[in-house]
Amino acid sequence: MILPAAAGVTAAIGLLAAEVKFDVARTYVRRLDSLDPAVVDAMYREMATQGTEVVRESAVAGEVALVRSVDARYVGQGYELTVPVPAGRLDAAALRRVRLSFDEVYAARYGYANPTEPVEIVTWKLSAVGGSPRIALAKAAQGGELGFMAAWNGIFSAGWEDRVPEPILVTCSGGPGDSLANAVTIRAPDLAIAIHAEYWFLFHCYGRDWKLGRERRSTSAADGRVFDQLELIFSDQVAEWTYFDVTGLITPSSNAV
Numbered sequence: 001m002i003l004p005a006a007a008g009v010t011a012a013i014g015l016l017a018a019e020v021k022f023d024v025a026r027t028y029v030r031r032l033d034s035l036d037p038a039v040v041d042a043m044y045r046e047m048a049t050q051g052t053e054v055v056r057e058s059a060v061a062g063e064v065a066l067v068r069s070v071d072a073r074y075v076g077q078g079y080e081l082t083v084p085v086p087a088g089r090l091d092a093a094a095l096r097r098v099r100l101s102f103d104e105v106y107a108a109r110y111g112y113a114n115p116t117e118p119v120e121i122v123t124w125k126l127s128a129v130g131g132s133p134r135i136a137l138a139k140a141a142q143g144g145e146l147g148f149m150a151a152w153n154g155i156f157s158a159g160w161e162d163r164v165p166e167p168i169l170v171t172c173s174g175g176p177g178d179s180l181a182n183a184v185t186i187r188a189p190d191l192a193i194a195i196h197a198e199y200w201f202l203f204h205c206y207g208r209d210w211k212l213g214r215e216r217r218s219t220s221a222a223d224g225r226v227f228d229q230l231e232l233i234f235s236d237q238v239a240e241w242t243y244f245d246v247t248g249l250i251t252p253s254s255n256a257v
Helices: 007-017 037-057 092-110 148-155 191-206
Strands: 020-031 064-074 081-085 119-130 171-174 184-187 210-219 226-234 239-245
Touching (some): 020 037, 037 119, 081 092, 184 239
Antiparallel strands (some): 020 119, 064 081, 064 119, 171 184, 226 239
């Protein structure tokens, strides 16, 4: 099971770090063998200006990459294939390369091509792509101490009752969780929320440089307390167990896992 910490935050970071892309398309149906390259070259310059301006308006710094393509078909067909258009000035030589690319793409798709059959272009396309910004994130705190609680308590500052729904209330005590005797006690409205709190605790103490190994729920033979035991496997393949006391959340009908 993968449970990302602060999933909404990391999704927002991903959005901020994504590249900015703007697509421009013009319909201009012409046979490739009777096309005036100067007309299309001028059209592509206008499209490049439009696309670059939109990407720049999105606060993208640095170079904007321009990628050109066309939707082409044999004359008389009702469907097209997308074919790359070389960068630079669009002259007769560039149009010949477009024709060769069309034959290659067509043969790859359908197993054959007819280089003598006339080809027409339906749509001329350009994508302007701006580089994504670098996002630097601080590493999570390391160690097994319950500094987690200070961060958690900070969320529930004065007036939290008016802001936070009751079902997410969780408290942790004890610790540091490296043995049954030092298990972290989880108190929550229900067991499902408690399990989420266990993962939050682990992310806070150990960061994200681990994967979950074995999971089990056991009962202490001495006093009947119930523990969730999670095995953490770190990048160097060292494994450690962490123990959570969930006695207060387990009913007599609960099954061990």
